[in-house]
Amino acid sequence: MSNVTTRFFHTGSATDPIRLRDGGEMEEVTLAYETWGELNEDRSNAILLFHALSGSHHAAGFNPDIEAINGIWQPELHEGWWSDMIGPGLALDTNRYFIICANYLGGCYGSSGPASLDPETGKPWGSRFPHVTAADQVEIQARLLDDFGIGKLVAVIGPSVGGLLALAFATRFPHRVANVVSIASGYKTTVLNRLVLFEQILAIENDPNFNGGDYYEGAPPLYGLALARMISHKTFVHLDAIERRARQDVVQPDDVLAWYRVRDQFQSYMLHQGKKFVKRFDANTYLRINDMWSRFDGAQEGDAGSPEDLFARVKDAGQKWLVFSIDSDFCFYPEEQTELVTHLEKAKVDVMHITVHSDKGHDSFLLEPNLYTPHIAWVLGRA
Amino acid sequence: MSNVTTRFFHTGSATDPIRLRDGGEMEEVTLAYETWGELNEDRSNAILLFHALSGSHHAAGFNPDIEAINGIWQPELHEGWWSDMIGPGLALDTNRYFIICANYLGGCYGSSGPASLDPETGKPWGSRFPHVTAADQVEIQARLLDDFGIGKLVAVIGPSVGGLLALAFATRFPHRVANVVSIASGYKTTVLNRLVLFEQILAIENDPNFNGGDYYEGAPPLYGLALARMISHKTFVHLDAIERRARQDVVQPDDVLAWYRVRDQFQSYMLHQGKKFVKRFDANTYLRINDMWSRFDGAQEGDAGSPEDLFARVKDAGQKWLVFSIDSDFCFYPEEQTELVTHLEKAKVDVMHITVHSDKGHDSFLLEPNLYTPHIAWVLGRA
Known part of the structure; x- marks a missing residue:
């Protein structure tokens, strides 16, 4: 696909600031976003896509440059993460639909985030950048839709953490959504999720360079972020694949830590993954999104008293849901999608639950478009 | 049981130093150990027990004090970790057997370790304390047996990492062992083991206070060690149990990190586990034992060309093996014991493989003596 340009949406003002659910306040917020396809005349063909934790709004096509984010926009990001899914005749068919994807608030790819300048001080927000919740994220993205004049969406779609935001959007704005596609995601963080996320928070917090954010x-908390990435990496990628890839790796001569000397290709590979990641991501953003995920609870994000109350809205609005599980997923386990589907079924929502069989683990949604395309295309085509 | 006293064994000298497999050398090594029961006249009733990663040689009875290790001998350690298994009429029957357990070389409970004084400098070894392997450990412990005049053991027994050492001892000294009891252990570290162990190494290495060891x-690397413990804790204790225990916990007012504020009982509980652990363990010891475990490979530790070569010795010596799996074990997965048993069966070794069903995860071996006692007592009684 041809080049895509990131655009910027600004919202909020001194007299009408953005108020976040945790008490934080920002005069103005910027969202970096991209679009694909054309918005039709009655603005009825839009799809809102949410990206994963460490992903970006650049979902498809080629984008070699984003204004004002300098070194962090590494070459590996220039090709969109879902280029095989978004385009003419693809799952999200740009001949028919207008697709929007925005970088999360708190992000590091152009939206307002901890590395952005706080207009009050002229310095990066750093530790002062507020906590954000999934509900905050979808409220801000709804403003972006308003700006386009888009009322009802054909669909909200999200893989991984993006699926949590799709759920939050669909339940906070039930009448703005016809279809929901939730891929390898869940309804509420599990004990294991929270443990693994908390480990990552501590890994960053305890880095000698972190300085509270x-x-x-000065020097950024690179090893802390690299460790956090390594902790999560084993949940994204199937262990067999890690082992296979590690065998092709060579032990780097610089892989010496303070005391420990990296012993094998396997440790070297993991460390390399961590070091590669820190070049393209900001630790403060990682903490914000990690925190958002860690306390995600569908009912809470939707201001509902219970799952029953939450999904009653979905039923009333006549939404249709498509939920994907990946059988080898160790990040969002299949049990988590089962929990979501059980709530939907109880509420008598029209839901399809599909398990794809893959040896690629959680990352399958990035790597195997053919496992997802037919059902997504069919569901959207039905709309 | 009554009070037990830790004793100390010294070996090596200036003219005959201890040479470690990684090239390290120490003039003299001290092993802290305890014994239970009486050694019989022909010294034929001895059992050698190996402790787990963060355990100690104080396996049974009450020991309120160990010479020269001050604050680290916390009250929670005073009661032996296997007091329900060692005693008159218990699984390791002190009316019949003489049981020995020694603290690992590199340990922090009285054996020579990184916190011990290097006689050359008069200061703690710290970063200069050598790497140790499982083979090194069992060679040193064999010297302790020699000192007692013990030739052949009734059994070597070890849970968890202790099971790896039992395997190393039994294969390096096949004719000194009649029975091997390996509990929730393995034959060779898996990719997942190594990943989780490497994360823990990095957590300590990256602590602002680590200073290479x-x-x-100055201040020790407490948060790094606490994070390492948290990472491992979820593999020891079943997640349901973590959740149950966490519900009884209260969020501590001091649970504030540099930026992140602990949100719930669950995070508070995990942090509390980590903070409790750092009071009773040394980060440098943790690194040494972690490193030893991380590169454990039965054949390598036994200087054998293959598993076949290794277990042929075991068969020749007429050893009998008892291998326990715990069905809910997320630290040493049941597949790991299956691998060990497969090697033993191929070599036509007499082996019993028992899976105990427990909801307590890896820690079951500490908590549920009745699941292990009958088979162990039966196997030893047969000897």
Whole structure:
């Protein structure tokens, strides 16, 4: 696909600031976003896509440059993460639909985030950048839709953490959504999710350079973020694949830590994954999104008293849901999608639950478009 | 049981130093150990027990004090970790057997370790304390047996990492062992083991206070060690149990990290586990034992060309093996014991493989003596 340009949406003002659910307040917020396809005349063909934790709004096509984010936009990001899914005749068919994807608030790819300048001080927000919740995210993205004049969406779609936001959007704005596609995601964080996320928070917090998040004038907490990435990496990628890839890796001569010497290709590979990641991501953003995920609870994000109350809205609005599980997923386990589907079925929502069989683990949604395309295309075509 | 006293065994000298497999050398090594029961006249009733990663040689009875290790001998350690298994009429029957357990070389409970004074400098070894392997450990413990004049053992027994050492002992000294009892252990570290262990190494290495391991004159790397413990804790304790225990916990007012504020009982409980652990363990010891475990490979530790070569010795010596699996074990997965048993069966070794069903995860071996006692007592009684 041809080049895509990131655009920027600004919302909020001194007299009408953005108020976040945790008490944080920001005068103005910027969302970086991209679109694919054309919005039709009655603005009825839009799809809102949410990206994963460490993903970006650049879902398809080629984008070699994003204004003002310098070094962090590494070459590996230039090709969109779902280029095989978005385009003419693809799952999200750009001949028919207008697709929007925005970088999360708190992100590091152009939306307002901890590395952005706080207009009050002229310095990066750092530690002062507020906590954000999934509900905050979807409220801000609804403003972006308003700006386009889009009322009802053909669909909200999200893989992984993006699926949590799709759920939050669909339940906070039930009448703005016809279809929901939730891929390898869930309804509420599990004990295991929270443990693994908390480990990652501590890994960053304990880095000698972290300084509470105010590290932009010095060295960033690279090893802490690399460790966090390594902890999560084993949940994204199937262990067999890690082992296979590691065998092709060579032990780097610089893989010496303070005391420990990296012993094998396997440790070297993991460390390499971590070091590669820190070049393209900001630790403060990682903490914000990690925190958002860690306390995700569908009912809470939707201000509902119970799952029953929450999904009653979905039923009333006549939404249709498509939920994907990946059988080898160790990040969002299949049990988590089962929990979501059980709530939907109880509420008598029209739901299809599909398990794809893959040896690629959680990352399958990025790597195997053919496992997802037919059902997504069919569901959207029905709309 | 009554009070037990830790004793100390010294070996090596300036003219005959201890040479470790990684090239390290120590003039003298001390092993802290305890014994239970009486050694009979022909010294034929001895059992050698190996402790787990963060355990100690104090396996049974009450020991309120160990010479020269000060604050680290916390009250929670005073009661032996296997007091329900060692005693008159118990699984390891002290009316019949003489049981020995020694703290690992590199340990922090009285054996020579990174916190011990290097006689050359008069300061703690710290970063200069050598790497140790499982083969090193069992060679040193064999010297302790020699000192007692013990030739052939009734059994070597070890749970968890202790099971790896039992395997190393039994294969390096096949004719000194009649029975081997390996509980929730394995034959060779898996990819997942190594990943989780490497994360823990990095957590400690990246602590602002680590200083390559030379932290004894300043603040120790507490948060790094606490994070390492948290990472491992979820593999020891079944997640349901973690959740149950966490519900009884209260969020501590001091649970504030640099930026992140602990949100719930669950995170608070995990942090509390980590903080409790750092009071009773040394980060440098944790690194040494973790490293030893991380690269454990039965054949390598036994200087054998293959598993076949290794277990041929075991068969020749007429050893009998008892291998326990715990069905809910997320630390040493049941597949790991299956691998070990497969090697033993191929070599036509007399082996019993028992799976105990428990909801307690890996820690079951500490908590549920009745699941292990009958088979162990039966196997030893047969000897």
